[in-house]
Amino acid sequence: MPYIPNTDQNREAMLKRIGVKSFDELVADIPAEIRLKAELKLPKALSEMETVKEVKALAGQNHPASSLISFLGGGAYDHYIPAAIDHILLRSEFYTAYTPYQAEVSQGTLQAIWEFQSLICALTGMDAANASMYDGATALAEAGILACNHTKRKQLAVAGTVHPHYRQLLATYAKGAGIEIIEIGFKDGATDLEALKKAVSDKTAGVLVQHPNFFGHLEQMDEISGLAHRSGALLAVSVDPISLGLLKSSGEYGADIVTGEGQPLGMPTSLGGPYLGLFAAKKDFLRLMPGRLVGLTTDARGQEGAVLTLQTREQHIRREKATSNICSNEALCALAATVYLSLMGRSGLKQVAGLCLQKSHYLAEKLKPAFQAPFFKEFVIRPQQPAEKLLEDLKKDGILGGLDLGKFYPGLKGHLMLAVTEKRTIEELDLIASKING
Amino acid sequence: MNFPKDLKYTASHEWTRIEGGTATIGITDFAQGELGDIVFVELPAIGAKVSQNKPFGTVEAVKAVSDLNAPLSGEVTEINGALEGTPDVVNKDAYGAGWMVKIKLSNAAEAANLMDADGYEKMEKHGH
Numbered sequence: 008m009p010y011i012p013n014t015d016q017n018r019e020a021m022l023k024r025i026g027v028k029s030f031d032e033l034v035a036d037i038p039a040e041i042r043l044k045a046e047l048k049l050p051k052a053l054s055e056m057e058t059v060k061e062v063k064a065l066a067g068q069n070h071p072a073s074s075l076i077s078f079l080g081g082g083a084y085d086h087y088i089p090a091a092i093d094h095i096l097l098r099s100e101f102y103t104a105y106t107p108y109q110a111e112v113s114q115g116t117l118q119a120i121w122e123f124q125s126l127i128c129a130l131t132g133m134d135a136a137n138a139s140m141y142d143g144a145t146a147l148a149e150a151g152i153l154a155c156n157h158t159k160r161k162q163l164a165v166a167g168t169v170h171p172h173y174r175q176l177l178a179t180y181a182k183g184a185g186i187e188i189i190e191i192g193f194k195d196g197a198t199d200l201e202a203l204k205k206a207v208s209d210k211t212a213g214v215l216v217q218h219p220n221f222f223g224h225l226e227q228m229d230e231i232s233g234l235a236h237r238s239g240a241l242l243a244v245s246v247d248p249i250s251l252g253l254l255k256s257s258g259e260y261g262a263d264i265v266t267g268e269g270q271p272l273g274m275p276t277s278l279g280g281p282y283l284g285l286f287a288a289k290k291d292f293l294r295l296m297p298g299r300l301v302g303l304t305t306d307a308r309g310q311e312g313a314v315l316t317l318q319t320r321e322q323h324i325r326r327e328k329a330t331s332n333i334c335s336n337e338a339l340c341a342l343a344a345t346v347y348l349s350l351m352g353r354s355g356l357k358q359v360a361g362l363c364l365q366k367s368h369y370l371a372e373k374l375k376p377a378f379q380a381p382f383f384k385e386f387v388i389r390p391q392q393p394a395e396k397l398l399e400d401l402k403k404d405g406i407l408g409g410l411d412l413g414k415f416y417p418g419l420k421g422h423l424m425l426a427v428t429e430k431r432t433i434e435e436l437d438l439i440a441s442k443i444n445g
Numbered sequence: 446m447n448f449p450k451d452l453k454y455t456a457s458h459e460w461t462r463i464e465g466g467t468a469t470i471g472i473t474d475f476a477q478g479e480l481g482d483i484v485f486v487e488l489p490a491i492g493a494k495v496s497q498n499k500p501f502g503t504v505e506a507v508k509a510v511s512d513l514n515a516p517l518s519g520e521v522t523e524i525n526g527a528l529e530g531t532p533d534v535v536n537k538d539a540y541g542a543g544w545m546v547k548i549k550l551s552n553a554a555e556a557a558n559l560m561d562a563d564g565y566e567k568m569e570k571h572g573h
Contacts, residue, residue: 294485294487318508319505319506319507319508319509319510324508324509324510325510328510
């Protein structure tokens, strides 16, 4: 809705209609002693030209990924965003659309979400996907809650190789729900299977892992799946959707719930958001899934149409027994992902994943990774120079050198994690290698 | 409104037919009318234990979900498989084909806490 300021005539007419002589009469109930008597000390109003100049100066302090050579990953990545995405997203029919509660006037939005859900099912090998969650972190936490609700157990085994922010968020959710979190240690950059075996019992509701994990390494999903299921626990895995262009779909190794961060599918890194939580599961868990679900049906005239469905899971109908407090989604981001996946198709996504794999391995060969486990597009090194100093120096050359792992893992002080996407050219890879190797 | 005489009733609109040490359980005709078209019934597994007045499952209509409360305590011996494919049979025949679970009673004396048909009918007539 456009902003239209009130004119003096508008104000007069409103006061007259209400039946008061001045605005002060409307606030007469506020005690005089707490009312501000002086004028608000605001700077002089700026013209449009002056405002643009000021805001541009503020925005200019940002260094977008497009202005730097980025090797920064850790959950959000500098992937290429095809121009077609903005063309479709910025159409006002999509950009300004509200939540599609009224199906009759929302078929465009609903159909787009239905396509999104279908694409996520195809990618992950699951039976049902919701309309999205806020981000990968909350999506994984919800998966943990679902596992507890389904099994009626109150313990979750979580790999230490899951994103530190995701684990922190999970701890917050678990505290309120009285759920016990057992963290599983890692060896050589991947989950220690012996430790996992010892930790999982008939008290465990779910095993939560990330694949590829936070360090970029592949986990042994067949073994982990077996360990979870033999104790009656569910397997929830947080994935990088780009990696699914090459890796086995999660359904193939027995995942019960698949979550993930959809940012790589056509959204910028945006200093942390808005992002896109992916949530999909096997049909046994459909009624326990959080969030919004779109379904296809036929109307009273036999015409095919889409609607929000199974809303009895949601808090506005089920109150304290709702499966989650979330009844919203990231519609515009989900649309971006839908356009991205439609544009790329299977072969395009495979190509993007292949480029990430090849380029990251090209660079890794020059830099000597710290861990030997197989990896996808991210890996860890232990440079000669202190990580903080190295990153500062690289920044001066317009390079975002990666993530200082010492911030998150005290045992990994001095270690740096680099992400290589399809955007990085051979020249850029050679450049950072020469800067690090000295 | 239908209040079969051979059944016992709870204040939360479940009925039960007691036959020796077994009881069949469902929701009343009044309850199905209030809920509207039933789309899903969530039932416990065979072998699950249920307690009098405690929830043992849920019944879902398009716009509401209601708990199913056990009229008596016991162990579930049978569940009505037909409800998975055609949950609306509860709307059509709440006291017959719309039965939900059968249990083996653990404490037959609990039946004294239930209403008979007249008691339930009185409760309906006076609102609740």
